[in-house]
Amino acid sequence: MDDDRIPVSNREHRVGLKPDLRDTPAGSRVGLKPDLRDRQGERLVGLKADLRDPIGGSRVRVWDPFVRPFHWGLVGAFTIGWLTQEQDYWWHLVAGYTVLTLVVLRVLWGFLGPRYARFSDFVRGPAAVLGYLVRLGRGRAPRFIGHNPAGGAMILALLAAMLAVTISGVALDAAENLAGPLGDTTLFLYTDGIARIHLLATDLSPVLIALHLLGVLSASLAHRENLIVAMIVGTKRPQDARSSPEGD
Numbered sequence: 001m002d003d004d005r006i007p008v009s010n011r012e013h014r015v016g017l018k019p020d021l022r023d024t025p026a027g028s029r030v031g032l033k034p035d036l037r038d039r040q041g042e043r044l045v046g047l048k049a050d051l052r053d054p055i056g057g058s059r060v061r062v063w064d065p066f067v068r069p070f071h072w073g074l075v076g077a078f079t080i081g082w083l084t085q086e087q088d089y090w091w092h093l094v095a096g097y098t099v100l101t102l103v104v105l106r107v108l109w110g111f112l113g114p115r116y117a118r119f120s121d122f123v124r125g126p127a128a129v130l131g132y133l134v135r136l137g138r139g140r141a142p143r144f145i146g147h148n149p150a151g152g153a154m155i156l157a158l159l160a161a162m163l164a165v166t167i168s169g170v171a172l173d174a175a176e177n178l179a180g181p182l183g184d185t186t187l188f189l190y191t192d193g194i195a196r197i198h199l200l201a202t203d204l205s206p207v208l209i210a211l212h213l214l215g216v217l218s219a220s221l222a223h224r225e226n227l228i229v230a231m232i233v234g235t236k237r238p239q240d241a242r243s244s245p246e247g248d
Helices: 067-083 089-112 126-137 149-177 187-223 227-233
Strands: none
Touching: 067 089, 067 149, 067 187, 067 227, 089 149, 126 149, 126 187, 149 187, 187 227
16 A cells, blocks of 8 residues: 555645646746746736736836936926917917026036936947837837936937027017016017027927937837836836846
């Protein structure tokens, strides 16, 4: 009778269970294939890694508590300024001074802020920007935790455009209305030129914004991550082994 018994040892064998249904250590689950097991503490059952909750799992803090409010505050202030060009002049001024204040603070933060907010982290030369765009068009662009080279160039362009819009707006207010911090100057002698600069910068800004949105959409699709959500919650998924080291 003793010879008919089924041995049980180390919790690895179960009577009547096939080997692929036995308990196995370190993350395996009964009846699940290896690609559905837990990996590094993250539940992947039924979901692929690129389809997980955008704020779930292991995340890297990228956008700090200044950059996120700055970004969305700038969106709101510029929108108000754009919509009040021909009416509600007081709101137009408030929006313009808000944009100017935000941009000045962002420039300072580009030197004083944390890693991913600093210009040194994302400002690249023309060759790097062009190279990134070519690789993006071919579907082989590396993933960057912070801003990619094209995104960095667009940030500089947008900041410059916002400065041009707002500074020329302050000057135009002084020239036309003898108001604002420059109201006591002789800018009224240059009203036409200031107005042309202000209108040109104002018309250029939406074009840059459209290109910026196109770039965000392209990078989001290329790397399967929602960059808009990342700018809201401030986190992104960590760099993986398949990404280029220059993207880290």
